[in-house]
Amino acid sequence: MTPPVVYEAVIGLEVHAQLLTRSKIFSGSSTEFGAPPNTHVDPVCLGLPGVLPVLNRAAVDCALRLALATGCTVRRRTRFARKHYFYPDLPKGYQISQYEEPIAEHGAVDFEVGGQARRGRLRRIHLEEDAGKNVHRGTTSLVDFNRAGVPLVEIVSEPDLRSADEAAGFMRTLRQLVRWLGICDGNLEEGSLRCDANVSLRPRGRAEYGVKTELKNINSFKFVRDAVAHEIARQEAVLRDGAAVVAETRLWDADRGRSAAMRSKEEAHDYRYFPEPDLPPLVIDEAWLAAAQGQLPDLPSARCARFVADYGLPPGDAATLTAERDLSDYFEAAACAHGDGRTVAHWVLGEVLRALKRTGAAATAAPVGPLQLAGLCDLVRDGTISGKIAKEVFAHMVTTGRGAGAVVAELGLARLSDPAALEAACRAAVAGNPRQVAQYRAGKTKVLGFFVGEVMKATRGQADPAVVNDILRRLLDAP
Secondary structure: OOOOOOEEEEEEEEEEEEOOOOEOOOOOOEOOOOOOOOOOOOOOOOOOOOOOOOOOHHHHHHHHHHHHHOOOEEOOEEOOEEEEOOOOOOOOOEEEEOOOOOOEEEEEEEEEEOOEEEEEEEEEEEEEEOOOEEEEEOOEEEEEOOOOOOEEEEEEEOOOEOOHHHHHHHHHHHHHHHHHHOOOOOOOOOOOEEEEEEEEEEEOOOOOOOOOEEEEEEOOHHHHHHHHHHHHHHHHHHHHOOOOOOOEEEEEEOOOOEEEEEEEOOOHHHHOOEEOOOOOOEEOOHHHHHHHHHOOOOOHHHHHHHHHHHHOOOHHHHHHHOOOHHHHHHHHHHHHHHOOHHHHHHHHHHHHHHHHHHHOOOHHHOOOOHHHHHHHHHHHHOOOOOHHHHHHHHHHHHHHOOOHHHHHHHHOOOOEOOHHHHHHHHHHHHHOOHHHHHHHHOOOHHHHHHHHHHHHHHOOOOEOHHHHHHHHHHHHHOO
16 A cells, blocks of 8 residues: 655745835835825825936835845845735836846844754845725725835745744744844734745655645734644645645635635736836946944844843743843943843843833833832842842832932832841740740751841831841840
């Protein structure tokens, strides 16, 4: 009996990232999200007769930073092209994009899946303009052109991904990177980061690719994983039934957990590309490239490794602290000011993250700033307050915006270390617990911790434990 064929998935992603420029890629209209329909428009993005596009340099700067961060080769002279297709939200009847001469090629994105390192090679990164948005209400369709002309980079991967989890992991890491570089807000719900997934199957061990289908406009990590997993299962069922997979574009219905055919898959010749006659070639000289290189921050993987090496952080903590650049910058500013990175990391991963989640603030607008946090850690280190009291102080800092020193002084929370002031509390703890006194004097000296706890309760955690221990031992060891 012939064993069943074992199929291997072959997956490539085309990720569209809206760039964080104030104006559109070829005109001066605002790119702000959420404005009333058709208010951020102009003759260029509406495709009116007689207008000419002018390239936005800031969009090119964004593309260059991404290209350099992913190790791409930057093309020094590139051309824009017209990509022809008809859709109601594309008023010109074509999209200005790049085809034969993309701005960058042959980079890679390194990511992890299940703790295992993976690499997704990049075929190309190119600039283009976004289309408008169709809004369907019952049997009526409306068009909002606010998004038309918003600058995009399209990141096209090689077909290196082999599972739905790898596709989601690649997308997640790419989102982290574009946010880290400050070129895209990565907001999947608003569509500023979305992807198309090309999926095919082939018998394991065979070099030739199978017939691919394209899943359009997926805008969450879960949807990427679910849509790709569903398409792999769908194609395998088709092949096992002896049928052929059809090259087509499919839409993912997240509510129903299935895809549906949208149209036959277009090829490059269907778009009738030709060079955009209204734009001169884009030439990137050495000075421009050097300036883009100088704008690059250290990347997440490099900063994560440095946090482990320089601050002695566990790799998992370092990875959490470098998931977002704002949080990473917050931690490093506090760690540099205080001097003990492990202590600061404990606070950031605990109290700070909880406060950010509760208040909905970003790290850049944290209710307790990094220098304020460093000041709080300083008070614990020099013995002014205990770690327990520090949490109470932090809570007051969150609600009042005041510094740690001011809160401690106002609430009288400084540590009590005067033996004369603590003597009464220690004597009360001993006098009120004769059974524990008998246990201690019978040799069970660990019960000393009980008495320390009683004194700490009586002093609201402000007593200096070392001083309390000395007084209690003197009292308990007395005949």
